[in-house]
Amino acid sequence: MCKKVFILFAIFSFLLFSVVMGNWQVAPSSAEYEYSAGDSFTVALTLNGDGNDIDALGFDLTYPGSLLNFRRAYFEGTLLDSWMFKQTQLLSEGVLRIAGFTISGAINSGTAGKLINLVFEVKATASDEGYIFPNSFTDDLAGATGDTAIFRVKPLGYSVIGYIWYFSNHLPVPNVSISLANYLNTTSTSGEFSFDLIPEGDYVIKPEKINDIGGSVSPFDASYILRYAVGLTQLSPSQLIAGDVSGNGSVSPFDASYILQYSVGLIESFPVSRDWFFLPSEFPLDDANWNSAPDSISLSPLDSDTSGLDFKGIVMGDVTGNWNGGLKKQTAAFVSYRIEAPHQLSQTKIEIPLKLNFNQATLAWLVKVRYQAVGSKFLSAEVLGKSENCIFVSHEKNGIINLAFASPEPLGNQQIMVSLYFEKENSLSDKFPKIEICKARLNETLAQIINLRENDEFQASSFQLLQNYPNPFNPETLIEFSLKKQGYTTLQIYNTAGQLIKTLISGPMDAGNHQSLWDGRDEIGNLVASGIYFYKLKSAEFHLVKKMLLVR
Structure with a gap:
């Protein structure tokens, strides 16, 4: 009997508690909030349910304190507007305590509406997110539940990053002007460009560059077009873009004629009216679409940080693709030399033979010879076996003998014999000048020097x-x-x-x-x-x- 009474009491107590406590729910008015740094916004907490009447309440609101600053609360137009006492207290960064009580004007069961309005300010700048949720309910809200809202930091803008390289050799193309609506930038020496804090929206990226073609357009490019026109060679789609200097969508001897006119200075620009063409690297270029290839990239919309917006640079007219960004071209020019044993021509005059070898056909050469006088002075020099149509000049200054030679016909990799003549100040001296080549140039190319001397004294x-x-x-x-x-x-x-x-x-x-x-x-x-x-x-x-x- 006692056991049955106890069970009935427990059931009655549970039902009574349920009726008293009810099923109140506190929730943010929105499930998601998204704002940028510096923005202020309001989170309205709403109450609904059918629990017992409320004349005293307390609960905490947890929010992402690293992202938001709590600014103020206001009760105008809320269920607590007429209450005798209501307050908010910041317990710690990210935790706000809300409490209140009243003698009259209790919130009746089944009532729904706003409890409080909370104003926050976004302090974070980078993309991030956190959660806003009520919890730790007390007094007449004991046993209530709370819903969660997510807060996201909306970036002030997004980054846009790309790279421009030359189509034939992948060298970076610097100093390219990049336009992104009203935003302007230029590529660095590494070919990279970047924009920061660009607002969300639709944009078009368009590169432009004037001049800086580095002598890459020549009659040799015209010859490539002619060979293509008669079927002796094929041109890649990128080369076809470079060759269409007339801008008519095809490559023909007509374009070759424009390149020749440009090379000799008859025209200063091509009819296509651009020095460079910039092709989006992701565009599937082929023989059928090269003449309709885009020169820009659309971002519709820009709604996140975006990279990989790369372009291939093409100089109009540079069919061979020899643009190199102004870097000094590396050549394989070599001058090897050997100093032979001196000849005593008289008591005071001596001859020192100098043998030169070039590794390429040469129309002109310049050789600088450094010598240590050792009691003698330079007199003259001559090139042995020089033809009548060639010119040879020598001049000495400050211990450097300058030897210059020019010929109307190219010299192969033959041996050149030069005799250097000196006068000894003391006829009894057995010392001879010590000489070595310190600089050489073949045609217009600075040459590497190889010394072939074999004597131990050197x-x-x-x-x-x-x-x-x-x-x-x-x-x-x-x-x-x-x-x-x-x-x-x-x-x-x-x-x-x-x-x-x-x-x-x-x-x-x-x-x-x-x-x-x-x-x-x-x-x-x-x-x-x-x-x-x-x-x-x-x-x-x-x-x-x-x-x-x-x-x-």
């Missing part, structure tokens, strides 16, 4: 770093040094701040005399500014430094 007997020549210099200078022993050697250029500008040599080297040319550029090919620079020669057994002056 082998390096010590570690030595000579003063660069010329100094001051512009645009290039020669650095010579001697190694007594074989070993790992570095030759590097530094500025006055101690920053490494260029590594000329890094690796194992044989004993002997060596030289290296610096063209006044840094590691990525940019011309450096005028000023003082230091060149450092370093090996396991020595460390030598000298300075030089670049004057632009």
Whole structure:
């Protein structure tokens, strides 16, 4: 009997509790909120349900404190507007306590409406998100439930990143003007462009570039078009874009004629009215659509950070694709030489034969010979076997003998014999001038020098770093040094701040005399500014430094 009474009491108590406590629910008025840094917005908390009457309440509101700042609360137009007491208290960053009570004007069961309006300000700038939800209900709201809303930080804008490279060699194309609606930027030396904080919307990215074709258009491009026109060669779709300088959507000898006129200066621009064409790299270019290829990229819409917006640059008229961004072209020009044994022509006059070999057909050459007088002075020089139509000039200044030669017909890789004549100041002296070539140029190309001397007297007997020549210099200078022993050697250029500008040599080297040319550029090919620079020669057994002056 007692057991049955206890069970009936428990059931009655549960039902009574349910009736008293009811089923109140507190929820944000919106399930999602999205605002940007600096924005203020209101979160209205609503009450609905059918629980017991409410004349006292308390609960917490949790919000993402790292993203939002709580600014204020207001009760106008809410269910608590007429209550005797109501307040909000910031317990900690991200937790707000809301409490109130009244003697009259209790909230009756089944009532629905706003409880409170809470104003927040967005302090975060980067994309992020968090949650807003009421919890920890007390007093007449004990046992109530709370719904959750999500808050997202809307970026002030989005980033747009791309890269422009040349179609034939993938070299970066710098200084390209990029327009994105009213936003403008230019590509860096690495070919990259970027925009930040671009508002959401529809945009078109369009690159443009004027001039800076670097002599890449020549009659050789016209010959490619002619060969294509008669079926001797095929052109890629990118080459067809480059060849259509008339802008009529086809490539023909008509375009070749325009390129020839441009090469000799009869016209200053092509009818196509652009120096460059920029092709979106993702466009599926082929033989059928090259003449309708786009020159821009549409972003419809821009609603997130976007990268990979790359373009291929094409110089109009550069059918061969030889644009190289102004970098100095690397050639394979070599001058090898051998100094033969001196001849005593008289008591005071001596001859030193100099044998030169070139590795390519040459119309003209310039050789600079450095000599140590050792009690003698330079008289003259001559080229043996020179034909009547050739011209040869020699001139000595400050210990450098300049030898210049020009011919109407190209010289093959034949041997050139040059005789250098000196006068000894003392007829009894047995010392002869010591000579070596310090610079050579074939046609218009600076050549690498190879010394073929075999006499022991010319082998390096010590570690030595000579003063660069010329100094001051512009645009290039020669650095010579001697190694007594074989070993790992570095030759590097530094500025006055101690920053490494260029590594000329890094690796194992044989004993002997060596030289290296610096063209006044840094590691990525940019011309450096005028000023003082230091060149450092370093090996396991020595460390030598000298300075030089670049004057632009």
